Amino acid sequence: METVNTNTGVDVRKRSPNQILKKLGLVLGENFLYLILVVVFVAPLAWMVLGSLREEKEIFANLYPFTIHTFWPITWTLDTYLDMFGISEIGIMYGLHFHRFMANSLIVSVAVVSCSLVFNTMGAYFFARLDFPFKNFLLIFVVATMLIPFQATIVPLYIVVSKLGMRDSFWGLIVPWFASPFVIFALAQFIKEIPKELDEAATIDGASLWGILWHVILPNAIPGIITMALLEFQFIWNLFYWPLIVINSSDLQMIQVAIANQTTQTQIFWGRTFAGSTLASLPVIIIFLALQKWYIQGVATTGLKG
Amino acid sequence: MTTVPISSTDQPSSFLARLWTPRNRYYFIAFLFILPAIINFSIFRYLPIFAAARASLWQYSLLGGYRDFVGLQHYQFMMEDIYFWKSMKVTAMFVLMKVPVQVLLSLMLAVLLQKETRSSAIVRSAIFTPVVTSVVVVSIIWAMMYHSQLGLINSILSAFGIPRQVFLSDADRALPAMSAMMVWKDLGFSMIIIMAGLKGIPVVYREAAIVDGAKPWQIMRHITLPLLKRVLMFVVVTQTIFSFQNFVPVYVMTKGGPMDSTKVIVFYIYQYGFLFQDMGYASAMSVVTLLVLLVVSMIQMRLFRTDVEY
Numbered sequence: 001m002e003t004v005n006t007n008t009g010v011d012v013r014k015r016s017p018n019q020i021l022k023k024l025g026l027v028l029g030e031n032f033l034y035l036i037l038v039v040v041f042v043a044p045l046a047w048m049v050l051g052s053l054r055e056e057k058e059i060f061a062n063l064y065p066f067t068i069h070t071f072w073p074i075t076w077t078l079d080t081y082l083d084m085f086g087i088s089e090i091g092i093m094y095g096l097h098f099h100r101f102m103a104n105s106l107i108v109s110v111a112v113v114s115c116s117l118v119f120n121t122m123g124a125y126f127f128a129r130l131d132f133p134f135k136n137f138l139l140i141f142v143v144a145t146m147l148i149p150f151q152a153t154i155v156p157l158y159i160v161v162s163k164l165g166m167r168d169s170f171w172g173l174i175v176p177w178f179a180s181p182f183v184i185f186a187l188a189q190f191i192k193e194i195p196k197e198l199d200e201a202a203t204i205d206g207a208s209l210w211g212i213l214w215h216v217i218l219p220n221a222i223p224g225i226i227t228m229a230l231l232e233f234q235f236i237w238n239l240f241y242w243p244l245i246v247i248n249s250s251d252l253q254m255i256q257v258a259i260a261n262q263t264t265q266t267q268i269f270w271g272r273t274f275a276g277s278t279l280a281s282l283p284v285i286i287i288f289l290a291l292q293k294w295y296i297q298g299v300a301t302t303g304l305k306g
Numbered sequence: 307m308t309t310v311p312i313s314s315t316d317q318p319s320s321f322l323a324r325l326w327t328p329r330n331r332y333y334f335i336a337f338l339f340i341l342p343a344i345i346n347f348s349i350f351r352y353l354p355i356f357a358a359a360r361a362s363l364w365q366y367s368l369l370g371g372y373r374d375f376v377g378l379q380h381y382q383f384m385m386e387d388i389y390f391w392k393s394m395k396v397t398a399m400f401v402l403m404k405v406p407v408q409v410l411l412s413l414m415l416a417v418l419l420q421k422e423t424r425s426s427a428i429v430r431s432a433i434f435t436p437v438v439t440s441v442v443v444v445s446i447i448w449a450m451m452y453h454s455q456l457g458l459i460n461s462i463l464s465a466f467g468i469p470r471q472v473f474l475s476d477a478d479r480a481l482p483a484m485s486a487m488m489v490w491k492d493l494g495f496s497m498i499i500i501m502a503g504l505k506g507i508p509v510v511y512r513e514a515a516i517v518d519g520a521k522p523w524q525i526m527r528h529i530t531l532p533l534l535k536r537v538l539m540f541v542v543v544t545q546t547i548f549s550f551q552n553f554v555p556v557y558v559m560t561k562g563g564p565m566d567s568t569k570v571i572v573f574y575i576y577q578y579g580f581l582f583q584d585m586g587y588a589s590a591m592s593v594v595t596l597l598v599l600l601v602v603s604m605i606q607m608r609l610f611r612t613d614v615e616y
Contacts, residue, residue, distance in 0.1 A: 041433050245576075
C-alpha cells in the first residue's frame with residue numbers, strides 16, 4: 001500500500017503552481033493535525049513517565065508556569081522507583097513494597113490467561129466443530145452471558161464468591177475468570193476459518209477429538225490464541241473493582257488497587273505517584289506497542305462479531 | 307453416566323449398555339469440551355443474578371446472612387430514595403456527555419486515519435495507547451492534570467494567559483471533566499472498530515460514486531454512513547452500556563463529590579454494599595441497573611435486525 005506517495009507528490013511538474021500550493025497546504029495541515037493528535041494522546045503518559053524519572057521537588061518547581069521543564073527532567077534519577085520498591089531509606093521508612101503487588105498481579109494474570117486459554121480454546125473448538133444435540137441452546141447460554149453487565153452485578157458476584165469461601169485469596173481473583181464468553185466467541189470464529197479437511201484427515205488417521213484439538217486446531221489457531229491472551233492479560237492486569245472488594249489482606253492486593261490506595265493516602269507525593277503509575281501501566285503498554293498488530297486485530301474482531 | 311453404579315441385576319446395566327452407543331459416547335466427550343465454560347458461567351455469571359434477586363428481598367449482610375424477609379421494601383425505598391434517582395440522573399448525564407462526543411470524534415478520526423501511511427499508523431498507535439492503559443492510572447494522572455493549583459492543564463492554560471481554573475472540585479465541572487477524560491481514554495477503541503467497519507465497505511461503491519462525480523462529503527453522507535450504520539449502532543450501544551457502569555474514575559478522582567455531582571449508580575451501589583454493609587439494598591439496586599442495561603441490549607438486538615445489508 002506504499003504506492004500513494006502523496007507526501008512527495010510524484011508528478012509535481014505536471015501541476016500548476018496553484019495546485020502545488022494547495023497540495024502543500026493540505027499536506028502541511030494534515031501533518032500538523034497528526035502532530036496535535038499525537039501530543040494530545042501521548043502527553044499525559046509522557047508526563048507520567050518523565051515525571052517518575054526526576055526528583056520530586058523538581059516536579060513541583062517546574063509545574064507552573066508552563067516551560068519545557070514541566071515535562072523534561074533537569075536531573076535524571078531513579079530515586080522514586082527505589083522508594084516504591086522499598087530499597088531507598090524513604091521507601092523503607094514508608095514500608096513500600098510495590099514489587100509485591102506487581103508480582104501478585106503477574107501471578108493472577110498469568111494464571112487466568114493460562115486457564116482461560118485451555119478452557120476457552122476447548123469451548124471454541126466445541127462451537128466451531130463438534131456435533132451436539134443442544135448446541136444452539138448452549139450457544140445462547142454462552143452468548144447471553146455477554147449481556148450481563150459486570151460492574152453493575154459485582155455485589156451479587158461478591159456474595160457468591162464469599163459463599164464459596166474464596167474471598168481474600170488468589171482463588172477469588174482467578175477462578176471467576178477462567179472462562180470468557182468473548183474469548184470463546186472470538187476463537188470459535190477463528191477456528192471456523194481453519195480448513196475442515198485437516199480435521200477429517202486426522203479423523204481418518206484415527207485421532208480422537210482431543211488429538212485433533214491438540215495436533216490440528218491448536219497449531220493453526222496460534223495467532224488467534226495469542227491475540228486473545230493479550231486482551232485477557234490486559235483485562236486482568238488492569239482489574240480494579242473486583243480485587244478492591246474481594247481482597248482485604250494488603251499482601252495479596254493487586255497493583256491497580258495498590259496504586260490507587262497509595263495515591264489517595266499520600267496525595268502530595270507526586271514523584272512516587274508517577275513511578276507507581278508507570279509501573280502499573282507500562283508493562284501492558286510495552287506489550288501493546290510490541291505486538292500491536294495482533295492486538296488491534298483482536299479488538300476489531302471481538303468488536304465486530306461480539 | 308459413568309457414575310451410576312452397576313447394580314447386581316442385569317437389567318439396568320444392559321439398559322446403560324444400550325445408551326452407551328458410539329454416537330452418545332461422542333456426544334459425551336464433546337460435552338466435556340464445553341463443560342468447564344458452562345460451569346464457570348453458571349456459577350459466576352448466572353448464579354449472581356439469582357443471588358441478587360434473592361438478597362434484594364431480604365435484610366441481608368454477609369456476616370448476619372438473611373436476617374429478615376422484607377419483600378419488596380427495598381424496591382419501595384428505592385422509588386423514594388432521592389439519592390438513587392440523583393445517581394441515575396448523574397449516570398445518564400455522564401453517558402450523554404461522553405458517548406455522542408466519543409462516537410463522533412472516533413468516526414472523524416477513523417476516516418482521517420484509514421490511509422495506510424506510516425504517519426497515520428503512528429497516530430493510530432498513539433490514540434490507541436490510552437485504551438490499554440489502566441483506568442486507575444489514567445484517573446490518577448488526569449486528577450493531577452486537573453489539579454487546581456499545580457495541574458498540567460492549568461499550566462498549559464497559563465501559557466495562553468488564561469488564569470487558573472477549578473475542575474474536579476467544582477460541582478458543575480467535575481462530571482464534564484471526567485467524561486472528557488474517558489472520551490480521551492476510550493476513543494481509540496471505538497475508532498478501531500469503526501475502521502474495521504470502513505474496511506468492510508466494498509471499494510467499488512466509492513469508486514462508482516467518484517466516477518459519477520460525487521464530492522467527498524456526498525460519499526460520506528450517502529454511501530459510507532448508511533453502510534456504517536450497523537457498526538456505529540454497535541459502538542453507540544456497547545459504549546452506552548460500558549459508560550453506564552463507570553466506577554473507577556469516580557472512586558479515584560472524586561469519591562462521588564463535590565456535592566454528589568459525580569456519584570454514578572455503580573458507585574452508589576458500592577457505597578451501600580461495601581461501606582454501609584447493606585447488601586440487600588445494594589442487590590436491589592443491582593437488579594434494577596441490570597434490568598435497565600438489559601433493555602438497552604434488547605434495543606441493540608432489535609436495531610441490529612432491521613438493518614441495511616450489503
